[in-house]
Amino acid sequence: MIRSETFQWKIGGEAGQGIKVTGQMFAKMCARHGLNVVGYSEYPSLIRGGHNTYQVLASRKMIRAPRKPVDLLIALTPETIAGHFRELGRLSTVIYDAKQLPVPPRQKGVRWRAVPFEDLAVKAGGSKVMRNTVALGATFAMMGCDFGVLKDILEETFRSKGEVAKINVAAARLGFDYIHEHYGDAGVVCPISMKPRKDHMVLTGNDAIALGAIAGGLQAYFAYPMTPSTTILTALSAQQKDYNMVVRQCEDEISVINEAIGASFAGARTMIGTSGGGFSLMVEGLGLAAITETPLVIAECQRPGPATGLPTWTGQADLRFAIHSHQDEFPRVVLTPGDVEEAFFYTAHALNIADLYQVPVLILSDKYLSEGDWSQPMFDASAIEIHRGAMITTPAKATEKYARYLSTRTGVSPRSIPGVANRRFVANSDEHDVHGWSSETHTDRIEQMRKRFRKLPGLLRVTPNPKRFGGATADLTLIGWGSTKGAMLDAMEQLKQHGEKVNVIHVPCVWPFPTPWMQRLWDQTSKTLLVEGNYSGQFGSLIAEHLHRSPNAMFLKYDGRPIYPEEIVAKARELL
């Protein structure tokens, strides 16, 4: 039996059949046994029915993005087979319930393994919904794994649900035994070498953002539920008591941003979260934060639009929106983490940047990063520091003439908070003078505009720079920002394995646009391929604007699906 290094498992069924829970259990189990995992789910915008999938790419090697080809497909519904047979190859296996699909379609090389999911679930004393657990048991048998591993994770997942845990274990056992009894050794189709391993986490991008915020000293979080940002709100809600945070769901996104600005003005370290449509409603408040110089961090988890768009799918089409939104002009930061590690550390960093520079800081994620499950060595959060910047809480003498919006060399002026004696000021949505009093004079206007923009050089220094991976010289350079990092790196590795000289430039902060670093990196490229998830190549237009250059080609995807490494490889081959 040849043990494989990498394989992809995928389960499909209807909403309400426990597809996601099953998938996440499987991902976690793999991670506990020395495999790196990438979990990716697809689901439509409904609660019951429809077609949901969850796929886990597992490997002993480093993997950073899901792939299309499926090695083991678990079909809880006929739609799963119809919908995904194109992803199957000559060595793929499909486990399905013969009750649902008496005659499987013909496909060269694909192995069909009928397992009576429903009957076994009922036999175990459970309901139909436990078909997914039976399927998980069958999976483990097919991977040549020890049942004990699955038993542990089932007991852990259903720990708080009493009898349910026992029945799930029984159901899984039946599925496991069925494969061994009916298919013997031929049942082990995806043998993979597994060794127990501790200290690897499996987490979503939103888990990373929530944890990064808590580690970074978050005190108040406001949000309105909107896919794919909602799980930040639920994660923080669960921790509000332990970490003494106020976590609040407001009536709408306009209230979210205004309440957040109020809390921050009064001295609380504050963040909000939403998706593109919610951010549209927050845009009015963005400028309020900017003109009052109230620190604010905004997590914007992108999904395709316009309008309601594709609520449960992914995209990278809010780039220009994030950079330009709101009337008139002011400095802001737009961070674009490429993976869960960057999402974690940059969120903590964002809270510092916001406080240090008293500007709005956006963190752009997307459904693919936010809701995907990614394995990762345990974060070392010990180095995370909480900096409140120039916030003063000590009283002034009555004779001192404190000026909140004093025009300083750095553009940042010390900020007091309500309650501090003799440091009163007005935070004003109107243009204002150094004390915050509304002012329409041309001198006050010029002074305050220049003061706000004077923060830019500092922001450029404190934000993460574009990074090159894979060596300084290459025939082709892949360029991208945000969550395409993993797919580009995996594509680069695949191309290198075939002798191609390829490297990657990833941009983890798109604004302020890192012109000097991009220029330097660009100058060392020969051919360039821009990879991003929007229709018009928005980052490409930023390159044109700031570097006066164009990439040789662009791979643009806007169908709501992630960018797969093999797609990048195919496009790259056209250029090499």
Place this chain on the structure above:
Amino acid sequence: MKTLPLQKSSFESPHFPTWCPGCGDFGIWAALKNALTALGYSKDETVIVYGIGCSGNMTNFMDVYGFHGLHGRPIPVATGIKLANHKLPVIVIAGDGDTFGEGTNHFLHACRSNADITVIVHDNQIYGLTTGQTSPTSEQGTVSKTTPLGSAERPLHPLALALTAGATHVSRGFSGDIPFLTTLFQRAIQHKGFSFIDVFQPCVTFNKVNTYAYFRERVVKLQESGAAAPNNRVKALEQVFDTEHLPIGVFYEEDIPAYHEQLPQLKEKTLLAHAPKKRNISKLLQQLT
């Protein structure tokens, strides 16, 4: 919190009001300063959040910690401030356009959540600062720049909205009766929970219907009219629809926990007082393995 003696002149800013002479805003401004003085709140401890309009221009005329927000949005800003530091009195100064046009959703939800803030609405039934359009509280038939044929819509009823949305302190005043308004402000600010006070505020420049004379003919004190029912929400609702008179006074008040009082993390300390120097999340990271 009390730091007597204070004078109402303590709140004076370097800016003299730009309101039209005779504007009802002057009466509200005076009553507010009187009330804060009587309650003993210092300039440093008082937070006022202003909306946009002539009323919002009070921003420049009060020397306190001020927040001049966006049109329609002072209420959520005030809610956020209170959550960060619930020891401070947080007062909203807004207009009928802010509260019953642009920001009505925020008003209703602040009533229902019982946010511990005091919302004072300068209700002049017109849009003054934008030079004379109808407002959501203008009477049907009002002729204005945008309704030359007379407004086709009926007005919202601020007190009724507050009562049905669950506000725990609902009152109404008249800017032409400063002493009474002062006592109403004191009661509203002291009330623990959401306080709403609608103030009749004649706009001498753009509203030629709801004038001082108009109000003097109709305004009557609730207690005097014998109709006060401050503990009965439904009875209070009946009273607000009184078309013969325009009663002023406290229509309704009840004592239930404010929003922030229901958060266990704010029981002992303010959110600010909990500010961490460092956070330990090892337990949370471990749970992900």
